[in-house]
Amino acid sequence: MKNIKEALNWRYATKKFDVSKKIDTETKVDLLEVLRLSPSSYGLQPWKFIVINNKEMREKIKLVAYGQSQITDASDMIIFANKKNIDGALVEEYMKFIAKENGIPVANLDGFKNMINGSFVGKSNEELRSWAACQTYLAAGNLLTSCAVAGIDACPMEGFDRNKLDELLGLSALGLESKMIVTMGYRDITDEDATKKKIRFPKEEVFIEIN
Numbered sequence: 001m002k003n004i005k006e007a008l009n010w011r012y013a014t015k016k017f018d019v020s021k022k023i024d025t026e027t028k029v030d031l032l033e034v035l036r037l038s039p040s041s042y043g044l045q046p047w048k049f050i051v052i053n054n055k056e057m058r059e060k061i062k063l064v065a066y067g068q069s070q071i072t073d074a075s076d077m078i079i080f081a082n083k084k085n086i087d088g089a090l091v092e093e094y095m096k097f098i099a100k101e102n103g104i105p106v107a108n109l110d111g112f113k114n115m116i117n118g119s120f121v122g123k124s125n126e127e128l129r130s131w132a133a134c135q136t137y138l139a140a141g142n143l144l145t146s147c148a149v150a151g152i153d154a155c156p157m158e159g160f161d162r163n164k165l166d167e168l169l170g171l172s173a174l175g176l177e178s179k180m181i182v183t184m185g186y187r188d189i190t191d192e193d194a195t196k197k198k199i200r201f202p203k204e205e206v207f208i209e210i211n
């Protein structure tokens with residue numbers, strides 16, 4: 001626990017990345033695996049993690065991210081998107097996948113399927129999309145903590161025009177919508193934010209304990 005606490009105190013939302021420092025391939029593969037292993041409600045995994053390696057594309061994304069330099073200066077960046085159609089068809093595909101993985105008939109999962117579909121009843125598409133987006137944030141949180149533990153700097157970012165980013169990447173046609181970005185790499189030694197005091201509410205403010 002000491003290591004995790006130290007790592008979380010060490011990390012900060014990096015504003016200025018050292019352009020010359022790159023995350024090695026093995027670590028990058030591990031960080032992507034962290035995302036794949038993230039938990040989600042019912043295990044539905046209603047997300048896509050879009051890894052942007054293309055330099056020109058990153059320049060274009062920077063323009064819709066209000067010129068934030070992390071987009072082009074960080075070693076790597078990932079866009080977190082949720083699926084837009086959270087419906088019976090998505091659940092059916094998921095059931096087929098579980099059945100295949102477990103080597104069981106898909107009909108064995110009817111109870112589980114009905115439970116998930118039942119929980120969708122009465123909810124608007126907007127509500128379900130927002131629920132799916134919550135799952136992607138959980139994955140982003142896992143990534144941020146993992147980066148910190150691995151000594152990699154990162155910046156979670158919502159400061160971009162979602163509609164413009166979706167248009168740029170053609171996400172709508174893929175049934176996706178972007179929610180946040182995480183840029184990762186190594187802090188530049190001139191980044192003043194690295195030494196700023198961590199501003200967090202005190203325990204009494206944050207926790208409610210019912211004994």
Ligand SMILES: Cc1cc2nc3c(=O)[nH]c(=O)nc-3n(C[C@H](O)[C@H](O)[C@H](O)COP(=O)(O)O)c2cc1C
Binds near residue numbers: 012155157158180
């Ligand atoms: C969802 C989310 C969106 C954020 N968007 C941005 C952003 O667009 N640009 C930025 O520089 N920082 C962004 N931040 C960083 C926050 O400002 C930062 O995490 C917060 O002030 C706490 O500071 P710390 O992370 O350095 O401890 C974002 C953080 C989160 C969690």
